[in-house]
Amino acid sequence: MDNYEVLNAHSVTAYLRNRPETKEFFPAGAELEAEEVGDGNLNLVFVVRSKNRQPSSILVKQALPYVRLVGTSWPLTPDRARFEGHSLDIYQELSPGLVPKLYLFDEAMKLNVMEHLDGYIILRKGLIVGTKYPRISEHMSTFLANTLFFTSDFAANPHAKKQRQGEFINPALCEITEDLVFTEPYEEGIERNRWNRRLDQQVKALRSNLVMKAEIAELKHSFMTAAEALIHGDLHTGSVMVYGDDARVIDSEFAFYGPMAFDLGTIIADFYLSYASHEVRTRDLEARADYQSWLLSTAEQIWEGFVNKFAKLMHEQANSPSWQNPVFQRRFLSKLLTDTAGFTCVNMMRRILGLARVEDLEGITDPDAQAYAMSLALNMAQRLLLGRHRLASIRDFSDIVKYARSSYPEPTFLDQR
Ligand code: SR1
Numbered sequence: 001m002d003n004y005e006v007l008n009a010h011s012v013t014a015y016l017r018n019r020p021e022t023k024e025f026f027p028a029g030a031e032l033e034a035e036e037v038g039d040g041n042l043n044l045v046f047v048v049r050s051k052n053r054q055p056s057s058i059l060v061k062q063a064l065p066y067v068r069l070v071g072t073s074w075p076l077t078p079d080r081a082r083f084e085g086h087s088l089d090i091y092q093e094l095s096p097g098l099v100p101k102l103y104l105f106d107e108a109m110k111l112n113v114m115e116h117l118d119g120y121i122i123l124r125k126g127l128i129v130g131t132k133y134p135r136i137s138e139h140m141s142t143f144l145a146n147t148l149f150f151t152s153d154f155a156a157n158p159h160a161k162k163q164r165q166g167e168f169i170n171p172a173l174c175e176i177t178e179d180l181v182f183t184e185p186y187e188e189g190i191e192r193n194r195w196n197r198r199l200d201q202q203v204k205a206l207r208s209n210l211v212m213k214a215e216i217a218e219l220k221h222s223f224m225t226a227a228e229a230l231i232h233g234d235l236h237t238g239s240v241m242v243y244g245d246d247a248r249v250i251d252s253e254f255a256f257y258g259p260m261a262f263d264l265g266t267i268i269a270d271f272y273l274s275y276a277s278h279e280v281r282t283r284d285l286e287a288r289a290d291y292q293s294w295l296l297s298t299a300e301q302i303w304e305g306f307v308n309k310f311a312k313l314m315h316e317q318a319n320s321p322s323w324q325n326p327v328f329q330r331r332f333l334s335k336l337l338t339d340t341a342g343f344t345c346v347n348m349m350r351r352i353l354g355l356a357r358v359e360d361l362e363g364i365t366d367p368d369a370q371a372y373a374m375s376l377a378l379n380m381a382q383r384l385l386l387g388r389h390r391l392a393s394i395r396d397f398s399d400i401v402k403y404a405r406s407s408y409p410e411p412t413f414l415d416q417r
C-alpha cells in the first residue's frame with residue numbers, strides 16, 4: 001500500500017489530471033471540479049466534471065481500507081477495487097451496454113475510473129417512489145443469463161474457468177456476506193444486528209426456529225462451496241442504475257465464483273421488499289394494487305426471461321454433450337428455482353434483522369407502519385424459505401408474497417382504506 005492515498009474532492013482532480021487515460025475526457029488545461037457522492041456502505045465515489053465549454057464528467061470509485069458504514073473500527077482490504085475492475089471488464093465483454101464503461105483500474109490507489117452515468121438513478125430509489133421500468137426485466141435477465149452462462153463450466157474452457165476462479169478468490173467480501181446475510185441476522189446477542197423493537201416477539205421466534213436455520217445453513221454452505229459461475233455477489237436494486245428504459249449494473253466488488261441462484265435471489269428479494277414497503281407507502285388502494293402487481297410480474301419476468309435465455313444458451317452453446325442432456329437441464333433449472341427461493345429469503349430477512357438496511361423499509365418513518373411492513377416481509381420470506389422444496393414455478397413465489405399477512409397490528413391510518 002506504498003503508493004495508496006485516500007483521495008478527497010480536491011486531490012482527485014489533481015490525480016486525474018496526471019493520468020494519460022483521462023486525456024480524451026478532459027482537454028489539457030480544463031478546469032475540473034469534484035464532488036464526493038458515495039452513499040453506499042463501503043467506498044468513496046467522486047463525480048469529476050470539467051468546466052470547459054463542452055462539459056464532460058467521469059466517476060472515480062476508490063476503496064477505503066475500512067467499511068465506510070461503520071468506520072475505521074472495521075478494517076477491510078481495499079483490494080476489492082481489483083474485483084470490481086476485473087469483473088467490469090468481463091461484464092463489458094459478456095453483456096455490453098449493461099454495465100458502465102471502465103476506463104482505468106489503478107492497483108496502487110485501489111480505484112476504478114469509469115463512465116459517469118449522468119442522469120441515471122439507483123433502481124431502489126425509483127421503486128420507492130413507485131416508478132415502473134418496463135424493460136428492467138429484459139435487461140436484468142439478459143445480464144444474468146449472459147454473465148452466469150458464459151463464466152460457468154457450461155461454456156467456459158475448463159482450464160480458463162479454473163484459472164479465473166483463482167483470480168476471483170475474494171475472501172474478505174465473501175466473509176461479509178457469510179456473516180451479514182447467512183449468520184448474524186438469525187442469532188441472538190449479535191451487537192451489529194438491528195431490528196424494529198416492536199417486532200421483538202416475531203424476531204425472537206424466528207431466531208429460535210431450527211428448521212428455518214437448517215435451510216439457511218444449507219444455503220450458506222452452497223454460497224461457500226458451489227463455484228458455479230462468476231456471480232456479481234451483491235445484485236440488489238441498489239446495484240442497478242436506471243434512466244428511462246436503460247439500465248446498468250454497478251458495484252461488482254463482491255464478485256466471485258459462487259452459486260448462480262445467489263444473484264437471482266438477491267435481485268428478486270428487493271422486488272418483494274418493495275412490495276411489502278408499498279403496503280404502507282402507497283395508501284391509495286388501486287394505485288397500490290397496480291404497483292404491487294407490476295413488482296410481482298417484473299420479478300416473474302426476470303426469472304422467466306433468465307430461464308428462457310439460459311436454456312437457449314445451454315441448447316445452442318453448451319460445451320459438452322453432458323450439459324445438452326435434456327433431463328440434466330430440467331433438473332438443473334428445477335434446483336436453481338429452489339435455491340433462488342432460498343437466496344431470495346435470506347436477502348429479505350437480513351435487511352430487517354441485520355446490520356445492512358434498505359431505504360425501502362428504513363425510510364418508512366412511522367414506526368408502527370414500518371413494523372407492519374417489516375413483519376409482512378418476514379412472513380413472506382419465512383413461508384417461501386420453508387416451502388421452497390415444493391415450489392414448481394416463479395408464480396408460486398408470487399402467490400406466497402400475495403397471500404402473506406403481517407403479524408403486526410395494522411396501523412390505524414391504513415384502516416381508512
Ligand atoms: C458492511 S457492508 C454491508 C452491505 O453492503 C453491501 O452492499 C453488501 O450488501 C453488504 O452486505
Ligand code: MG
Binds near residue numbers: 239
Ligand atoms: Mg455496493
